[in-house]
């Protein structure tokens with residue numbers, strides 16, 4: 001069978017005789033079917049495990065139409081702001097609006113909202129009440145704990161509290177989102193053994209041998225507590241087998257389950273998935289600059305042991321390097 005792009009419209013569903021998708025991904029980036037683009041990678045990974053997945057790239061958040069165009073998924077919506085944090089994508093370090101966006105056709109700005117993870121989730125929760133929403137991508141991953149936000153000049157709550165989604169999968173989260181998909185499919189209630197998963201709990205008495213961070217209220221009030229929280233979760237992430245991390249927040253608890261990386265063989269397998277390795281034809285001849293950077297490149301590994309203070313790679317990809325095989 002000839003490889004096809006993932007469905008992006010009702011016409012695609014009709015053409016493939018699909019009545020309802022299992023999972024619909026919402027992305028702040030244009031749809032480039034290539035493993036360097038996170039939402040496409042996750043969608044192809046889920047597809048390879050038997051799920052029917054569609055993608056809605058760069059929906060117009062000022063209207064409902066784009067969010068409705070693939071209907072209601074059987075299992076859940078996946079939401080990602082894109083390969084960049086939306087505030088980084090939309091503003092310069094001087095807090096001026098950017099005139100370009102490398103992940104958008106024609107390098108155009110203005111195709112993703114500020115704080116896209118929150119905006120997209122609010123839209124989905126209003127249009128599809130009761131359908132679970134799972135967050136992923138760099139924006140959600142790096143904002144999983146209480147964090148200083150440069151644009152607000154303030155410490156914000158863990159993003160799951162602001163976005164009001166059901167779950168968040170952080171880091172390189174193939175196993176996390178696949179586990180969630182299987183649990184939703186089989187209607188399993190216990191998500192506590194699912195890797196890379198973040199959720200909000202009212203009661204943590206069932207959790208043992210965990211790392212408890214200073215609370216959101218403490219890190220807002222005291223810079224030393226903020227630094228301590230960062231030191232604690234950073235050090236935990238350096239361990240081969242990190243513990244569950246819990247951060248109290250306004251009477252509830254953020255629960256961050258430990259990550260599980262792909263093996264080298266599993267990483268090799270990702271790159272054999274049936275990617276078209278091109279932008280969706282709907283973009284015509286409009287160039288997507290980010291595609292130009294990666295189309296002739298090879299991804300060799302994930303993770304970095306470097307720990308440079310200005311770089312977040314170890315917080316997203318992990319401290320331990322997983323390489324692809326030489327063959």
Ligand code: SF4
Nearest residue numbers: 304306307308311313
């Ligand atoms: S800048 Fe980031 S990716 Fe590069 S060596 Fe430092 S931590 Fe690793």
